[in-house]
Amino acid sequence: MKDDSTTIVPDLANFDAHAPAFISDPYPTYKWFRENEPVFWVEKDYQSFWVFRHEDVKQVLDTPDIWVKEVGSESEPQNGALTKSLFASDGERHEKLRGLLAPLLKESIVDLNSTIFSIAESLVPAAKPGDDFNLIAEFAQPLPSHTLAHVLGVKHESWEKIEQLVEKVILANDPARGKLARGVGGGAMLSMRLGALVAAIAEEYDVLGVALHALLEVPDQLLPGKMISLMVDLVEKSKGTDVDFTIRDVSANSMSLSLAGYFTTTHVMGTGLVNLLNHPQSLAAVRSAFEENSSSDIMPGVVNEMLRYDAPIHVIDRFANEDTQLGGVMIKKGQKIAAVVGSANRDAEVFENPDSFNISRDTTGLLSFGHGIHQCLGAQMLRQELPIALECLLTRFPPFEIEDNPIWQTDPYFRGYTDLKLRFK
Ligand code: HEM
Incomplete structure (x- = not known):
């Protein structure tokens, strides 16, 4: 396959996934890793093997x-912690939860x-x-936040608080911006062990869990017929049956x-718009598709x-569940790996000329929604939201241009x- 991409050789001994140059454009570095060290131990901040090739x-x-x-x-979590969510569970428990929740989400997004x-x-x-x-x-x-509140069926006044707490959890995931960085200063934070970071996330998680419970x-505060109410109904319906779904599962x-x-939808609205404007x-093709009412063909x-x-x-x-x-x-067994889908999506073994943005390309092999049993349950929501956002930006907004250099968030996981910033013309 064709690949015109450039390569940057990383400093392997001090590889820093938070280096601003890497955050703003990780792709030339990913390319080097795919070609030279496709499975690489990242010590700093992560202590895990990062995996770069699509295969x-x-x-x-x-x-x-x-x-x-x-x-x-x-096994179930101990110490009165919440049960594991669909996202966090494995094996039979995951299969059972997915079978229960997928139809409820489908019902919650009808006529969205x-x-x-x-x-x-x-x-x-x-x-x-x-x-x-x-x-x-x-x-x-x-x-996307208000859309999600509608799908979950949470009224606006309660959603505002949940949204703030979600942002704290997401910040805590990022050693460069998270709770530890705020609490003890960035320099000291960088030497913290991963365990401390996980504990910090767990604390933010608990606050969000308590608020949702x-x-x-x-x-x-909950709208009937929407995701959270449907899960509460499921608890009632499953009493006395062999379906094991409790109020802790709802939380x-x-x-x-x-x-x-x-x-995640916020992120792709931002990057998607910039990539299109570039x-x-x-x-022009997207604009004319909107004007001619034929966008469903290319979207x-x-x-x-x-x-x-x-x-x-x-x-x-x-x-790893085994060596x-x-x-x-x-x-x-027990070691952590980080599957870098952002790199896999630019692998020339699968995508021709992978660093060119081409809305007509064959995207078979796309891994952005994951793959296999944990593949994203909410993909359909994004597929509805992003075209509407683009249509609104390109046909309802006053003409605009992008102002200065947009600022990247600093977590390499996202x-x-x-x-x-946009400036209206
Ligand atoms: C741009 C938008 C989105 C992206 C890129 C995205 C990406 C992903 C990815 C990569 C996974 C797999 C995680 C793994 O394998 O560990 C996943 C799982 C999941 N996503 Fe999404 N997601 C998006 C939007 C949504 C939305 C809107 C919802 C629901 C309202 C959602 C709900 C879920 C759930 C519940 C799972 C766990 C599925 C399971 O473990 O069986 N996602 N998503």
């Missing part, structure tokens, strides 16, 4: 008996398009030439849906290419902007 990443995601979310995870449209319309600014607009804070975050005790899964269900021919390809080019979830963790070889490296 290896896919193998990890497709072999869930070897690559698990948690070693020994068939009109809701997304009206939220998007409400965010269109009444701007005059010269005005600024922060696309992330004023559009790309509220649109409290919400279940105020049913007037745990509400939490993981809140965490999984909007900020490719005038593609922009699946546009969405896939936006997801491939900059995967919003860049890295997916797993643990095993991966990409020629022996990984011991890819997106924290600040993306």
